[in-house]
Amino acid sequence: MSLQWTLIAGFLYIEIAIVLLLVLPVASPRRWNSLFKSKFLQGLQRQAGIYFLILLAILVLFLLDAIREMRKYSNLGYCFLDILEAEEHGHAHLDREMQGSMRLFRAQRNFYISGFALFLSLVIRRLVILISAQATLQAQSEASMRQAQSATTAAKSLLAQRGEIEQNDSNEAHDKEVTALKTKIGELEDELKLEKKDKSAVKQQA
Template sequence: MSLQWTLIAGFLYAEIVVVLFLVLPIASPKKWNSLFKSRFLQGLKRQAGIYFVVLLAILVLFCLDAIREMRKYSNPQGDRDGHAHLDLEMQESMRLFRAQRNFYISGFALFLSLVIRRLVMLISSQAALLAQSEASMKQAQSASAAAKSYLKQQGDIKENLSNEAHDKEINEMRAEISALKEKLKLAEKDKSAVKTQADNLAKEYDRLAEEHSKLQKKITISSEDKKSE
């Protein structure tokens, strides 16, 4: 194998290893994204587009060269001349095999280059979506906590208002009870005054009745004395 095809084969093996690392669950998309955003890769990213186009162009050229070699050696020279030697046929078969091998190497290297580029883009997008979903989740949790706090505050306000109304009602009832007690005291004082006045009136009535009976007796005695004379 010549030097250039050895390099392409080595590049293909490296691509296979990279694809395995990207496909297997070795690291999370966040870690891959942080690796992609490292200083070294960010420095290469500025010219990555040019490097990628140049690499694709080289691989396409080698793939076309391999196709040309396959077409060249697909019809052996012995079939055209009819007098080919066995060694010449074996050499042409070997060259055809090498051309086919080089075609597969360059074709798979080209294909895996596109696959790696696509995987890197998908992993970066997935990491961005995960970060966005986490941010949305945190925002939703903070909004939910704020809503719960607001509802709790509203509940405390309503409870305080109900407690204030209850206290106000109790104070009004206490004031009414105090007023009724004052009225009851006044009624008891009036009752005692009326009772005292009634007792005095009864005593005065008894005294007047006694004086009336005395006067009645005097009048009776005086009338009897006049009759006797």
């Protein structure tokens, strides 16, 4: 394997490890978001779009090169009968056919390596966007839950205050009724006393 394809294969392995880290429940979305928003990654994020486009362009070029090599070596049209015919003509033709098949295999391998590397780079970008969006949604939901809890506690305290005020008002009304009844009882007792005096005076006169 040449140097550039070794680098692309290593990049593919690194991408597989990153995808596994992002997919498996290793850390919460908040921790991933805090890592994404760190100073180092924020500094890289300003130029991340340019780097990502350059990386995609390089992977697309290698993918097209692998497709060209595949088409080049698959057009040779060798098969088992050609190999048998090559044995009749000599081992030189057979060696050439074996080298062609080996190069076709390498081209197919390079095609799969570059294709998967390109696909996983898009997957990683999408996973980072989704994880950061999930972290912001969780923060918003927790903030809304806190606001709802504070609103319910405030409503409960207001209802308790209203209940106490209504109870105090009812107690004051009850006290007023009791005092009014007491005054009426006092007036009736006074009237009864006057009636008794008038009655006793009438009896004495009679």
